[in-house]
Amino acid sequence: MTTVWLAGLTVGLLLLALWMIQVGRRTVEGNTAEEALATVMQEFDQENKELLRSITQLKRAHDIEMTGMKAELASVLEKIHMLQGQQEELIQKLANQPAHVTGQADRLMPSAQPMLYLKEDYREVPALYEEGMSPHEIARKLGIGDGEVAMVIQMLKKQGFFS
Template identity: 30%
Template sequence: MNGSYYILAGAGVAIMVLALLFSSRRSKRDRMPAAPQLNIEEVEATLQRFVLQIKQEKEAESEAFYKSNAQLKKELADAKGRLDKVERELAELRTARRQPASPDQQESSGEAADVLSMRERYRRVFELMQEGLGPDEIAKRLGAGRGEIDLILSLAKPREAGAANE
């Protein structure tokens, strides 16, 4: 990287020297009054300022690059940490899901699910019963048979009693 800046500085010096040479030859040919010529010390001072400016710009750019690189590394480490945490949580959830629940829990949850599914399936029957209607009136309103309504209500009573005891 340092070599490229010196090459650019050298090219700049060469261009300036060539420009001075061409301008001096042109002025001699045209016999016009010559522009004040720069002496070598002024050219060297200008070149030194130019090289110094290039070095300062290079240092500023490299510092910005290193800061950006450090920040990206920090963000990457944070992201890796979050990923590890999520992977651990996922593994814990998978192992918890694989472990069977105790038989008592499975049985009680199964009965509760049965009661809930029956209630959902025959929701209208239970709503009418809670309103105080008898099986005959429920059968008439729903257009179902009296035996069907009796069966639904008789099956629901033991399950509700079992669910209420737990």
């Protein structure tokens, strides 16, 4: 905001200086330098008021947008907290199931492996890599670049998905 004011002030002073030079050269119109200066200052004051109004409107719009984003973030955090609670309940229920049901639950929810969030194009990469395919072979099979496959495998290794 300070930069805008300084820029406006600089432009105004330059305009004032140019105006004063121009007025000094004009003798036909009959305006004195004081009248010209008063006119320039009046115009400068009006432009400053308009600039201040614009800045105030922008600030209001920004504040309204930020308030909306904060409310949305609070809602998302509340939903995350609720889902985490539900996840804990489900894990607890699964832990209390008999052995034959627990084996099925382990297949449905592998707890030893980290959660995997991959783009649709990369979803098959982990399974193909575990089958022993090279990154080049995986890239050819899925129709994506070698570098993309190498990056996904490296990311999964860092996350502990592969040993």
